[in-house]
Amino acid sequence: EVQLVESGGGLVQPGGSLRLSCAASGFTFSSHEMTWVRQAPGKGLECVSYITTTGNSMYYADSVKGRFTISRDNAKNSLYLQMNSLRAEDTAVYYCVRIDGYSFKYWGQGTLVTVSS
Amino acid sequence: DIQMTQSPSTLSASVGDRVTITCRASQSISTWLAWYQHKPGEAPKLLISRASSLESGVPLRFSGSGSGTEFTLTISSLQPDDFATYFCQHSGRLYTFGQGTTLEL
Numbered sequence: 001e002v003q004l005v006e007s008g009g010g011l012v013q014p015g016g017s018l019r020l021s022c023a024a025s026g027f028t029f030s031s032h033e034m035t036w037v038r039q040a041p042g043k044g045l046e047c048v049s050y051i052t053t054t055g056n057s058m059y060y061a062d063s064v065k066g067r068f069t070i071s072r073d074n075a076k077n078s079l080y081l082q083m084n085s086l087r088a089e090d091t092a093v094y095y096c097v098r099i100d101g102y103s104f105k106y107w108g109q110g111t112l113v114t115v116s117s
Numbered sequence: 118d119i120q121m122t123q124s125p126s127t128l129s130a131s132v133g134d135r136v137t138i139t140c141r142a143s144q145s146i147s148t149w150l151a152w153y154q155h156k157p158g159e160a161p162k163l164l165i166s167r168a169s170s171l172e173s174g175v176p177l178r179f180s181g182s183g184s185g186t187e188f189t190l191t192i193s194s195l196q197p198d199d200f201a202t203y204f205c206q207h208s209g210r211l212y213t214f215g216q217g218t219t220l221e222l
Contacts, residue, residue, distance in 0.1 A: 035212065045161065045204055047212040095160060102208040103151045105172070107160035
């Protein structure tokens with residue numbers, strides 16, 4: 001069974017940093033591109049970043065470019081999102097998602113990030 | 118960047134109704150479109166990929182159609198479990214989502 005379990009969310013002050021982690025199991029992690037998708041309160045879904053299987057190529061939404069860094073450790077079956085210079089508008093539930101044929105079939109349950117003073 | 122626009126934003130319906138949600142792309146995306154169902158407190162669920170391919174386990178009352186710039190998600194006979202928010206997504210390299218359509222009673 002495919003499982004994606006996020007951790008690392010919480011309350012952080014504006015300008016602060018957080019590192020999200022996603023532990024993957026039940027599939028060959030190194031064979032799948034991965035992405036982080038977020039949903040701010042009352043808003044829609046936004047793909048903030050994705051990473052190729054080897055980690056050699058990454059994409060970032062304009063809203064997080066230069067502040068967030070996605071990475072992966074295929075030996076540890078783990079995906080990460082380093083979030084720096086956090087803003088109130090980064091407050092959201094962040095989902096770890098496996099990419100299958102350009103669709104997002106498997107999602108974690110999400111971790112809440114709240115940026116507030 | 119390709120923009121995805123859904124309509125309507127909110128749709129009021131009753132059990133047994135046939136409903137259609139529309140998604141328009143700002144430029145042609147062939148059939149690179151997916152539909153998701155999202156309920157509060159849950160992870161989104163992939164319903165349809167490549168515009169019309171129903172995911173395994175998704176009830177047959179859900180169907181998708183379209184290509185190019187205009188797409189539709191149809192639920193043939195609404196069930197109580199279907200009241201949720203639905204998102205379309207350009208399943209190309211930028212994975213842009215529509216703003217969502219909330220289906221309410």
